[in-house]
Amino acid sequence: MTGPGRPSRWTATLRARLGRALTVAAAVLGVLVLMALTATVQVIRAQDDVTDLYFRAIREANDGYIRMLDAETGVRGYALTGDPATLEPYQHAISGSGGSSTAELADELAADPELAAARDEAVARARVWFLEFAEPTIAAVEAGGPAAVTPADVERGRVLFDRTRDAVEGYLEVILDHRAEANDRLQTWTRVLVASAAALAVGAMAVGVGLWVTLGRSVTRPLAALAADTRQVSSGDLTHEVLSTGPGEIAALADDVETMRRVLVRQVEQAAHSAAELVEAHRLLTGQAAELERSNRDLEQFAYVASHDLQEPLRKVASFTQLLQKRYGGQLDERADQYIEFAVDGAKRMQRLIQDLLGFSRVGRVGGEPAPVDMADALAVAAGNLEHAIDDAGAEVTHDGLPVVLGERPLLVQLLQNLVANAVKFRDPQRPPRVRLSARRVADSWEFECRDNGIGIDQQYAERVFVIFQRLHAKETYEGTGIGLSLCKKIVEHHGGQIWIEPVTDGPGTSIRWTLPAGASGEPVAAGVPAVDHVAVTGGTTTDASARTIDETTAAGR
Numbered sequence: 001m002t003g004p005g006r007p008s009r010w011t012a013t014l015r016a017r018l019g020r021a022l023t024v025a026a027a028v029l030g031v032l033v034l035m036a037l038t039a040t041v042q043v044i045r046a047q048d049d050v051t052d053l054y055f056r057a058i059r060e061a062n063d064g065y066i067r068m069l070d071a072e073t074g075v076r077g078y079a080l081t082g083d084p085a086t087l088e089p090y091q092h093a094i095s096g097s098g099g100s101s102t103a104e105l106a107d108e109l110a111a112d113p114e115l116a117a118a119r120d121e122a123v124a125r126a127r128v129w130f131l132e133f134a135e136p137t138i139a140a141v142e143a144g145g146p147a148a149v150t151p152a153d154v155e156r157g158r159v160l161f162d163r164t165r166d167a168v169e170g171y172l173e174v175i176l177d178h179r180a181e182a183n184d185r186l187q188t189w190t191r192v193l194v195a196s197a198a199a200l201a202v203g204a205m206a207v208g209v210g211l212w213v214t215l216g217r218s219v220t221r222p223l224a225a226l227a228a229d230t231r232q233v234s235s236g237d238l239t240h241e242v243l244s245t246g247p248g249e250i251a252a253l254a255d256d257v258e259t260m261r262r263v264l265v266r267q268v269e270q271a272a273h274s275a276a277e278l279v280e281a282h283r284l285l286t287g288q289a290a291e292l293e294r295s296n297r298d299l300e301q302f303a304y305v306a307s308h309d310l311q312e313p314l315r316k317v318a319s320f321t322q323l324l325q326k327r328y329g330g331q332l333d334e335r336a337d338q339y340i341e342f343a344v345d346g347a348k349r350m351q352r353l354i355q356d357l358l359g360f361s362r363v364g365r366v367g368g369e370p371a372p373v374d375m376a377d378a379l380a381v382a383a384g385n386l387e388h389a390i391d392d393a394g395a396e397v398t399h400d401g402l403p404v405v406l407g408e409r410p411l412l413v414q415l416l417q418n419l420v421a422n423a424v425k426f427r428d429p430q431r432p433p434r435v436r437l438s439a440r441r442v443a444d445s446w447e448f449e450c451r452d453n454g455i456g457i458d459q460q461y462a463e464r465v466f467v468i469f470q471r472l473h474a475k476e477t478y479e480g481t482g483i484g485l486s487l488c489k490k491i492v493e494h495h496g497g498q499i500w501i502e503p504v505t506d507g508p509g510t511s512i513r514w515t516l517p518a519g520a521s522g523e524p525v526a527a528g529v530p531a532v533d534h535v536a537v538t539g540g541t542t543t544d545a546s547a548r549t550i551d552e553t554t555a556a557g558r
Contacts, residue, residue, distance in 0.1 A: 013248030021214050025207040032200040039193035046186035054179035056105055057115070061122070061175060065168045067093035068126055072161050075134045079149040082141050090134065115178060118171040125164035133157035222250045230257055238265050318347035370495070370517075373409045375402040375416075375448075379437060382417035386424065395424045395433035403439055403446050405516040407495045412516075415491045416450075418484045419512060423452035428508065445497065445515045453509040457501055465501065492516070 070089035077086030109115045133156065140148040222245045229242040242258040244251045321343040329337055376399065383390065383397050390397060397420055405412070420435055427433040434453045439446045457465060466489040492499040492514045499514035 015249070017214060017218050017247055021210060025203075025210065028203050029200065029207065032196055032203050036193060036196035036200055039189050039196050042189035043186060043193055046182050046189055049182035050179060050186055053105075053108055054175055054182060057109060057119075057175045058172065058179070060105060061119075061168055061172050064122070064126070065165070065172075068129070068161070068164060068168070071130075071134060072157075075137055075157070076154070079137050079141055079154065080146060082146045087138065090138075112178065115174055118167075118174040122164070122167040122171040125160075125167040129157070129160040129164045133160050218247050219250070222247070222254075226250065226254050226257065229254075233257075233261050238268060314347060318344065321347055370406045370408060372404045373407050373412050374404050375412065375439070378409060378413045379416050379420075381413050382420055385413075385417055386421055389421065389424055393424050393427060393433050395427070395435060397435045397437075399436060400438040402437065402448075403441070403518065405446055405495075405518060407516060411491045411494065415488050415514075418488050419450045422484055423450065423454060423510070426452075426454045426510075428453065428455050441518070442515065445517055447513060447515050449502070450512045451504075451509060453507065456504065456508055456510050459501070459503055466499070488512075488514075 071093040074087050074090030074093075078084070078090070106116075106119065109119055133153075137149055137153060137157065140153075225245055226242065229240065232240045233242065238261060240261075242254055242261055244254040244258070321340060325337075325340045325344055329340070332340075379397075379399055379402065389395075416437070423435040424433050431453060436451050437448065438451070439448045441447075465485050489499050495516050497515040497517070499512065502511040502513045504511050
């Protein structure tokens with residue numbers, strides 16, 4: 001099937017058109033070349049006959065006739081005088097006749113029966129004269145002198161010589177006739193050769209002109225039209241249709257260009273539609289950003305309310321329930337004492353939860369510019385804040401050389417405090433807690449590890465423990481709010497790093513790893529110094545407000 005701009009299936013291809021044209025041209029030129037070659041061969045043959053074969057035949061006939069005359073004169077003189085000197089022409093004629101050239105000419109003339117017959121006749125007549133007159137006359141004169149030759153013998157020799165001369169003259173006439181025919185043939189084929197050469201030149205010119213016209217009609221003009229359409233499309237007029245013209249190959253090329261144009265039009269339309277969708281998405285995103293900003297302001301307002309309006313009545317509830325427990329404990333029944341204990345515990349847990357939520361919400365919103373932080377010093381501060389919990393558990397907190405990183409110091413202290421607190425809290429009762437922190441350089445960051453010998457974390461919960469409020473143990477077993485590790489994750493990601501649980505294969509416990517950007521120098525300091533001793537040297541607990549949000553004895557649960 002064909003459509004707009006598509007070539008018909010009957011459209012000849014350029015190869016077919018050129019093939020037909022070249023076939024016709026080759027046939028015509030082949031005929032002309034064959035004619036010229038034939039004429040050339042015939043001219044060469046005729047010229048050889050005229051200038052070589054017949055020329056040698058005429059010269060041989062004339063030479064033979066002259067020798068015959070000399071021989072006849074010598075024999076007649078010897079018969080009349082008996083003087084041997086008169087036989088010199090005869091002897092000369094006999095010695096100069098024959099030879100290889102005569103035999104070769106005879107072989108060449110044998111192809112023409114008429115010439116061969118005339119030559120044979122002349123040779124035979126000459127032999128008869130020699131055998132029947134010349135040799136017998138010479139022998140008779142040598143034997144009996146001139147008187148031995150009668151007038152009848154002389155007359156008989158004259159008759160034989162006349163017959164020989166007639167035969168030679170007939171042979172010459174045949175040669176001349178054949179030479180004239182060869183000359184006519186030479187002239188005829190020469191004219192044919194000249195005509196063939198002229199026709200060949202004219203045919204070559206005609207073929208060249210025909211090919212020029214064919215290429216112009218089938219290639220040059222269709223390509224020029226295709227180039228013009230392509231330039232118009234490339235200049236920006238994508239609605240301009242590229243027409244399919246010319247032979248099959250060029251028409252196929254035009255079809256491909258037209259297909260490309262249509263694809264380009266569709267892509268431009270899709271791009272315009274995508275741009276419109278992008279503008280609409282940007283508008284919606286701007287609105288959502290504004291809504292998010294409003295929501296963040298509401299959240300900050302809620303945080304303010306939670307930190308003041310909620311904590312104040314909660315402190316009152318906790319204080320009065322504690323007073324109630326202290327003053328009336330043991331005076332009521334056992335169930336009343338249990339209820340009061342539940343109220344006190346709930347109030348305390350609510351206070352810790354509010355404090356942890358406030359700390360979680362402040363990450364990334366409250367703080368200063370990143371600055372170099374000595375992680376060994378930050379660990380000492382964190383360990384000082386956990387001094388009582390560490391002492392009660394009999395824990396040992398040590399570290400390898402810790403580097404200087406870029407970050408917010410209060411948040412990094414809180415990060416280390418949460419990790420150490422978790423390691424101490426989730427200890428194995430069969431062995432004293434051992435916590436060790438280390439770091440190694442990875443490109444432009446430091447990779448830290450907090451390794452303990454506690455109860456460990458099953459690898460299937462490696463992602464779950466970083467989700468807020470997710471707990472792996474009942475609160476009666478391990479107290480906490482379930483915010484500790486999610487707060488660690490938020491602090492690390494706020495600094496542009498990652499945190500994960502590394503599988504442990506060389507012993508019990510948990511390996512928590514995280515990355516932080518390197519500081520100005522980035523060199524590890526205080527390698528192998530126990531964290532608690534370091535705290536003691538550097539002045540004990542910190543006064544940082546963010547660090548105080550973590551409960552000293554329990555911090556935040558996993």
